[in-house]
Amino acid sequence: MAPPLSHTIEIRVRFGETDPYGVAYFAAILDYFKRGMDEFLRSRGLPPDLAYRNPKRNYGFPVVATACRYRAPVRFDDLLMLRTRVVRVEKSGATFGFSLFRTEAGKDILAAEGRISCRSIDASWTPVPLPAELRNILSAR
Template sequence: MTNPIAPPPGKSVEIPITVRFGDTDPYGVVYFASYFRYCHQGIEEFFRHLGLAPQEIFRNTEEGFGLPIVEASCSFHKPVRYGESLRLAVYIMQARSKVLTFGFYFYPSEGDALIAHGEATLVAIDRSWQSRSLPDELRQVLQPYVPPLQHS
C-alpha cells in the first residue's frame, strides 16, 4: 500500500520524539492533543537548528515582535503507544511576508510508514497584536528552507 501523502518537500529538520505515559489516553494510545505539543516542540527545535532562540522568536519583548500559532491541524494514520519512538520531520510549507506555515510528518523511529501529518500557521504580530512583516533577519535565516516560488 502506498502513502497518499508525499514526503516533505525541500529541506526539513528531523527530531526524535519519545512517547511518554502522560502523552497517552486511557487505552495507552497517543492522545490527539499530544501531537500538537510535539509539533510545537518541532518548531522550537527547527529554530534551534537554525541557531535561533525560540523564546526570542515566539515573543521578543525587546523588538516588540511575536509569532503566535493561529491555525493548526493534524491527521492521524496509525495509533502510537506509550514507549514508542518517533521521528518528526519539520519543514516550511509556506513563507509569506507576515505568515509562516510549518508542516509536520510523523514516522516510526525506523522506517517510512507515515503515522500522522499536520501543519501549523504562525502570524507575525507587533506589541499591539496587529499583524506585521516577519523580521528581515528571520526571513534570511529561513530562506534555505523556504520552498521555491514562496519567497514573498
C-alpha cells in the same frame, strides 16, 4: 525551486501523553509538532523564545492555525521520528509542515501529518511584516 528546509528529531511517547488504552492522546501529537518547530528554530540558530516573543525587536510570532491528520496510532514508549519543514513563507508569516513516523517491523509508518501557521505581530497584536532576521532563518537554504 530549492527543496524545503527541514529538521528531524526523535520523540519517545511518554506515559502521561497516552489515554487509558496506551495510545497517544490527540493533543500530544500537536505538542510534538510544536516541539519540532522549536527544534527547527534552534537548529537555525534562533532560540524559540526570541522567535515567538521578541520584546527587544517588538514582534511576536504566535500560532494562528493548526491542522493534523492522524494516520496510525502511536503508543506508550514508541520512538517516533518527526520531520519539520518550512512549507511557505509569506509577507507576515510562515507555515510549517510535519510528518510523524513510527517504526514497525523495520518499516516506517506514517502516524500523523499536519501544519502549523504563525503570523508576525507587534506588541499590540497588530499584524506586521515578517522581521528580516526571521525571514532569513525561514528562507535560507
